[in-house]
Every structure is written in C-alpha cells, then in structure tokens.
Amino acid sequence: MFGTRGQGIGLVFAAILLGMTAPAQAGDERVQYASLYASLGDNTRSPIGWVEFCADNPGDCRGGATQPRDIVMTQTAWKDLLRVNRWVNETIKPMTDMDHWGVIEKWSLPTDGYGDCEDYVLLKRKMLIDAGWPREALLVTVVRDKKGEGHAVLTVKSDKGEFILDNQNESVVAWTETGYRFVKRQSQGDPNVWVALGDSRPAVATASARDR
Structure with missing residues (x-):
C-alpha cells in the first residue's frame, strides 16, 4: 500500500489495525437528540475531487443503498478513535495539493506520507473501515473552519x-465543539450521495495543510 517512505508507515498502520476492535452498531431505536446530531438537508453535489478519487479508488467508494447505522461508543471504541486520529495527524506530513501534485485540488490516500486535509480524512476512514467499523458511521464531511476556509x-x-x-485538532470532539460551519457530508445510506448540512455557501475542501 505504501511505498518508499510510506513502507514504514504501512507497517505501523497494520499494527494499529491489529490492535483495534470494531464497535457494535446501534439500531434505529436510539433516542434522537437534536443537539447531538447535525441537521440534514437536501441532497447536494459532491465536493470537487471526490468523483475523480472514486474513479481511481473504486474500492473506497462502493455505492448502493445500505441501512444507516451508528456505532456504540464504548470506551474501547473511543480509545481507538483517539489513537487513529493522533497517529494519522502525527505521521502524515502536511502538504498542499499544489505543492504535492501541481493542481489546486486532488483527493488521494497519502500513500507517500504527505497530504492535505481531505487526505488525512481518507486515511482515517480507511483505517477504521479496514478494522471492521461500519462505513455508514464514517462520513467524509466538508466544513468551513474558524477562518472561513473550506476544510x-x-x-x-x-x-x-x-x-x-x-487534522487541525489532536483531540476528538463533538461536532458542536469544533467552531466550524458544517456544509455537506456523505449520506449514511450511500457513500456517493452527499447531503447539505445547512450552509448554502459553496465550499471546496482546499484548506491549507495543518499549521504546526
């Protein structure tokens, strides 16, 4: 999966997966709390770069309707999230798509150890799915960060x-604690369907790499 510098990354990646346990899935009977869950709007366009990523990585974008499922947030599941978030943030080095690929926007798995915000997201998502977490509970999301930039x-x-x-926060926090405006994300029912989250202004996930 990873080449050159990424070979070492791949070995640690595999070791982390072996130590993780997929959380149980919560059924539809859970009580809804508006403050805990973002309000969903209508279907909307996928972010720039997503279609091209799926064309290059069809295994990461398998479509088709599935039953939405949330995970049961046990202490073990929480520790796994913290571990994945911290490891990817510390391991992948920030680099803009222009510096990396010579284009404004390109979604890709950071197989060479470099990437920008969406690349961090794709790797975290892949690590959790490979460890047995349900795809329906892991949603790529576009926001506007505290500077008003796409992220x-x-x-x-x-x-x-x-x-x-x-990748801008070493901690895992509730969506209401980020200070971000949530724009759109993948549907739980189909990874290739995107739903609006209440901000009608266009947002492209071209945030600069994490400040260090």
Whole structure:
C-alpha cells in the first residue's frame, strides 16, 4: 500500500489495525437528540475531487443503498478513535495539493506520507473501515473552519452523538465543539450521495495543510 517512505508507515498502520476492535452498531431505536446530531438537508453535489478519487479508488467508494447505522461508543471504541486520529495527524506530513501534485485540488490516500486535509480524512476512514467499523458511521464531511476556509473532516456517528476527527485538532470532539460551519457530508445510506448540512455557501475542501 505504501511505498518508499510510506513502507514504514504501512507497517505501523497494520499494527494499529491489529490492535483495534470494531464497535457494535446501534439500531434505529436510539433516542434522537437534536443537539447531538447535525441537521440534514437536501441532497447536494459532491465536493470537487471526490468523483475523480472514486474513479481511481473504486474500492473506497462502493455505492448502493445500505441501512444507516451508528456505532456504540464504548470506551474501547473511543480509545481507538483517539489513537487513529493522533497517529494519522502525527505521521502524515502536511502538504498542499499544489505543492504535492501541481493542481489546486486532488483527493488521494497519502500513500507517500504527505497530504492535505481531505487526505488525512481518507486515511482515517480507511483505517477504521479496514478494522471492521461500519462505513455508514464514517462520513467524509466538508466544513468551513474558524477562518472561513473550506476544510474536510471525518464525522463518526454514534449513539452518543457525532464526533469529529480533524487534522487541525489532536483531540476528538463533538461536532458542536469544533467552531466550524458544517456544509455537506456523505449520506449514511450511500457513500456517493452527499447531503447539505445547512450552509448554502459553496465550499471546496482546499484548506491549507495543518499549521504546526
């Protein structure tokens, strides 16, 4: 999966997966709390770069309607989220798509150890799915960060609410604690369907790499 510098990354990646346990899935009977879950709007366009990523990585974008499921947020599941978020943030080095690929926007798995916000998200999502977590609970999400710039994060839907894995934050926090405006994300029912989250202004996930 990883080449050159990424070979070492791949070995640690595999070791982390071996130590993780997929959380249980919560059924539809869970109580809804508006403050814990973002309000969903109509279907909308996928972010720039997503279609091209799926064309290059069809295994990461398998479509088809599935039953939405949230995970049960146990202490073990929480520790796994913290571990994945921290490891990816510390291991992948920030680099803009222009510096990396010579284009404004390109979604890709950071197989060479470099990437920008959406690449961090894609790797975290892949690590959790490979460890047995349900795809339906791991949603690529486009937001506007505290500077008003487009940014990508990973939303994890659980019976305790929605939590965010973010390359700009070493902690995993509730979506309401990020200070971000949530624009759009993948549908739980189909990874290639995107739904609006209440901000009608266009947002492209071209945030600069994490400040260090």
